[in-house]
Amino acid sequence: MSTATPASPESLRDCMVDIIAATHPLTAPVEEALRSVPRHEFLPEATVEQAYADRSVTIKPNPAGGLPLSCASVPSLVADMLVWLRAEPGDSVVEIGAGTGYNAALLARLVGPEGQVVTIDIDEDVTAHARQTLKATGNGAVTVLTRDGALGAPEHDHPARMIVTVGAWDIPTAWWEQLEPGARLVVPLSWRGQARCLGLDRRGDQMVSDVVELCGFVPMLGQDGERTITIDTDGLVALHFDADQPIDTEALRGVLSRTKTQVSSGVTIRGDESFDGVWLRLTATDTATCRIAAGRAASDNGLCTPAIPSRSPALAENDSVAYLTMTRREIEGSTRWELGATGHGPDGHHLATRLCNQIHAWDRARDARPTITLYPAGTPDDKIVGGCTIDKPSVRMSITY
Structure with missing residues (x-):
């Protein structure tokens, strides 16, 4: 019979963050948030050990098989995306894809009591779970909306940051309208059969990348391109x-x-x-x-x-x-x-x-990453700078090395 004392959630959480920090460049605010927010409380059907492993956890399987309808993302990827988002105290943030509510809780920690976090999901079961876990963990100030994420949150003014935690194939017009110049978008975007997580700054009528990293996410409903x-x-x-x-x-x-x-x-x-x-x-x-x-x-x-x-x-x-x-x-x-x-x-x-x-x-140049510039659909060719242009319903993409 084993007499070993089971590891506490706190020690497991610290171990998870230590492992992530060893290979991922974390900012001090993101590391503090990861060490403070209890991921296991957002995953009631997972063991504590599963909650603090660096792997995704399915929260809503797909009855038809294949990719799940919703899952909790791999913690190291969550950390990367928060670093790329660059949220600051007092910021307003809109999250597309509520998941378990864990990411919204991390965002709330980053923006502080003067900031605002809105998380959106099209699935009522998902938003009900997120609303419950957020309230139970002291994050009741986070606004949870049940709607198509492509609509964004126009009633919540213009966010300084938007983060998308589902796989997008296009950048909906509503996101363009809600993200004013100076705002930042982090989004997993698919094109030509592969997906990359992009960190983009809104500059006038363009969104310009400074992050282009490999990723994989459950696809966003309604974008069947x-x-x-x-x-x-x-x-x-x-x-x-x-x-x-x-x-x-x-x-x-x-x-x-x-x-x-x-x-x-x-x-x-x-x-x-x-x-x-x-x-x-x-x-x-x-x-x-x-x-x-x-x-x-x-x-x-x-x-x-x-x-x-x-x-x-x-x-x-x-x-x-x-x-x-x-x-x-x-x-x-x-x-x-x-x-x-x-x-x-x-x-x-x-x-x-x-x-x-x-x-x-x-x-x-194996480590080279391109600059990806997004333009609204309908932008004339002579206004697009760079090489190959890829057209989607709402955006035109320029990919330049």
């Missing part, structure tokens, strides 16, 4: 692309059975080394960029072998496709992985070469 098709006869391989892309779905059906070519880049990585920057560069340079996802059967039988089977960058154009690959190499006694591309169809080799060109561009 991504399209999906299968490209093999058995439905094992899918392409995911944006509504503005002129993908010829009929021409691509069966493309994996057509001429196959492989192009090597000569660029290698370690097994623990990230290469997500290749995808980001592709979105800045090639309008054919999308995402390919291969089921296990397709990967095992060699039909389609992307670098990461469930989500890898691809180029799709007319009746041809190419996708990122990763091949094991033994170099001077150590294991490396060479990045390359596999193409299918008449222009498969050309697309694979284009993809490899961006592998080389990434290799020359």
